[in-house]
Amino acid sequence: xxxxxxGENVSMLTSNYPHWFCKEYKKYANNxxxxxxxxxxxxxxxxxxxxxVCSASKDLPSDPQGEFLSLTSxxxxxxxxxxxxxxxxxxxxxxxxLISTNGYHVRKGIHGVTGFDWNCWxxxxxxxxxxx
Numbered sequence: 001x002x003x004x005x006x007g008e009n010v011s012m013l014t015s016n017y018p019h020w021f022c023k024e025y026k027k028y029a030n031n032x033x034x035x036x037x038x039x040x041x042x043x044x045x046x047x048x049x050x051x052x053v054c055s056a057s058k059d060l061p062s063d064p065q066g067e068f069l070s071l072t073s074x075x076x077x078x079x080x081x082x083x084x085x086x087x088x089x090x091x092x093x094x095x096x097x098l099i100s101t102n103g104y105h106v107r108k109g110i111h112g113v114t115g116f117d118w119n120c121w122x123x124x125x126x127x128x129x130x131x132x
Contacts (some may be wrong), residue, residue: 007063
């Protein structure tokens with residue numbers, strides 16, 4: 001969640017990765033409180049489709065706790081469609097996968113993609129889309 005003021009902020013993101021964002025986003029650099037939205041609202045736009053968020057415990061710029069909070073805060077929109085949120089609103093221990101309509105895990109390590117991530121995503125897809 002950007003307004004949590006933890007990890008990367010709008011100024012850092014728009015300076016280091018300007019190609020990822022529209023130019024208007026930069027006006028919130030060092031002014032995040034004035035944003036009329038936050039990450040959980042962006043995630044909720046995906047509803048009622050499935051969503052999976054994952055984090056790495058040492059990827060502090062990405063704010064694993066904030067990513068989890070964004071997902072759990074967005075779940076009220078899935079609930080409007082009669083869909084169940086994650087089985088808990090408590091931040092899970094490393095390597096515990098949470099699966100419902102949406103999914104989440106945090107693994108040990110740094111930013112990147114690992115075999116553990118792929119296994120979790122495939123398990124989620126198999127449950128949600130019945131693929132093998």
